[in-house]
Amino acid sequence: MKEIPFLRPLVVLKEAYQGYLAEIDATRMYSNNGPLNKRLEERILQEYFGNMGADVTVNNATTGLVLSIAQMKRPGKYALMPSFTFAATPLSALWCGLEPYFIDIKPGDWCMDEELLEEALQLLGDDVAVVIPYATFGTELNLSYYESLLHRNIPVVVDAASSFGSTKEQHHLRGFGGAVVYSFHATKSFGIGEGGLIYSGDTDLVRNLRQSSNFGFSEERESNKLGLNGKMSEYTAAIGLATLDVFHEKIANRERVGEWYRKAVGKHKLSEAGWRVQEGISKVAYQFFPILCPPHHENNHYIEKLLNSGIQARTYFSPPCHRQKMFQHHPSTRLTVTEDISRRILSLPVWEDIKLHQIQRIVKCLAE
Numbered sequence: 001m002k003e004i005p006f007l008r009p010l011v012v013l014k015e016a017y018q019g020y021l022a023e024i025d026a027t028r029m030y031s032n033n034g035p036l037n038k039r040l041e042e043r044i045l046q047e048y049f050g051n052m053g054a055d056v057t058v059n060n061a062t063t064g065l066v067l068s069i070a071q072m073k074r075p076g077k078y079a080l081m082p083s084f085t086f087a088a089t090p091l092s093a094l095w096c097g098l099e100p101y102f103i104d105i106k107p108g109d110w111c112m113d114e115e116l117l118e119e120a121l122q123l124l125g126d127d128v129a130v131v132i133p134y135a136t137f138g139t140e141l142n143l144s145y146y147e148s149l150l151h152r153n154i155p156v157v158v159d160a161a162s163s164f165g166s167t168k169e170q171h172h173l174r175g176f177g178g179a180v181v182y183s184f185h186a187t188k189s190f191g192i193g194e195g196g197l198i199y200s201g202d203t204d205l206v207r208n209l210r211q212s213s214n215f216g217f218s219e220e221r222e223s224n225k226l227g228l229n230g231k232m233s234e235y236t237a238a239i240g241l242a243t244l245d246v247f248h249e250k251i252a253n254r255e256r257v258g259e260w261y262r263k264a265v266g267k268h269k270l271s272e273a274g275w276r277v278q279e280g281i282s283k284v285a286y287q288f289f290p291i292l293c294p295p296h297h298e299n300n301h302y303i304e305k306l307l308n309s310g311i312q313a314r315t316y317f318s319p320p321c322h323r324q325k326m327f328q329h330h331p332s333t334r335l336t337v338t339e340d341i342s343r344r345i346l347s348l349p350v351w352e353d354i355k356l357h358q359i360q361r362i363v364k365c366l367a368e
């Protein structure tokens with residue numbers, strides 16, 4: 001039987017961006033906030049954020065996180081974040097001279113537990129430099145709570161690496177006053193190779209971030225703030241524009257795959273057997289399909305079972321950050337939910353042109 005790989009990213013084909021490449025040849029602008037970057041930022045702001053706030057492209061989301069944390073952090077020692085995230089989140093805090101402080105997640109939506117976060121905020125007081133929630137696998141965060149933190153002068157940087165395209169025009173992060181960082185990595189729904197975007201409802205913040213992503217240069221070309229080279233090249237922006245041209249289709253394909261998974265899970269009565277899908281999530285442009293195996297089972301058992309049937313799957317985010325060597329000594333709240341979920345999580349194959357019969361085969365294999 002034919003193998004089913006975990007991911008088969010499909011970045012737009014070269015024919016789709018040849019016209020944009022010709023513009024680069026004509027203008028001889030290859031980087032440094034050139035015309036294609038400008039157009040990409042303007043179109044995203046208009047089409048996804050109703051022209052509210054501002055955005056700036058970056059060369060990847062990790063750079064975007066570092067720049068945003070460095071820009072927003074207040075004096076203090078800790079960056080509060082979930083452990084159930086990709087290593088990029090705690091690494092970005094460390095690059096900004098902060099210590100990650102891990103907060104447990106909720107059992108339903110797998111996002112940071114606001115009650116535990118609040119307890120940590122009370123306990124740590126002014127030692128908290130920044131809060132970094134992760135919008136887990138593209139789900140919607142409890143934004144009114146995070147807005148309330150901003151009003152208490154607690155900086156918030158949202159790791160929205162997997163979120164771009166998940167909520168379409170009614171983007172729920174629209175107008176948010178903190179920094180929101182998206183990844184455009186090849187494996188994401190808006191996959192363009194490497195790239196990312198920082199959005200904020202706060203236009204001054206984005207102006208500062210643009211400056212810090214260009215060596216901290218002021219208009220007089222003097223470096224007057226901590227900066228680095230976080231810019232996106234015009235070639236990448238060309239692919240970004242071509243992707244934007246067909247993004248609705250790409251979103252629809254990924255949403256449909258999610259629907260197929262949910263239907264197959266229902267058909268095989270997996271919930272009755274203790275399997276769980278993420279709660280509070282409706283339309284998501286899935287990067288992969290996350291699901292929990294029954295309590296007291298181990299994800300690795302199913303990974304092996306799938307592999308024996310020629311199906312590749314992963315276990316994002318297992319091990320969770322606090323179980324990885326780099327982060328194992330950082331402080332945390334209790335992490336019982338993180339432990340449970342990371343032991344049970346499976347990341348099932350998704351790509352834009354995966355077929356219904358392949359999804360059915362994957363879910364059937366789990367059910368047998």
Ligand code: T4K
Pocket residue numbers: 006007008009060061062063085086088089134159161162182183184185186187195196316
């Ligand atoms: N915050 C969060 C919560 C994130 O999830 C991420 C990234 C970030 C921040 C940082 O964003 P960036 O700085 O990357 O913009 C992959 C992605 O590289 C990473 O972007 C993503 N999260 C993470 C969840 O997944 P790896 O190291 O697990 O990828 P890798 O190389 O094992 O590839 C995954 C699968 O995709 C493999 O089966 C191979 C396949 N693949 C991959 C690429 C790149 C292809 O078939 N073609 C390709 O071009 O991190």
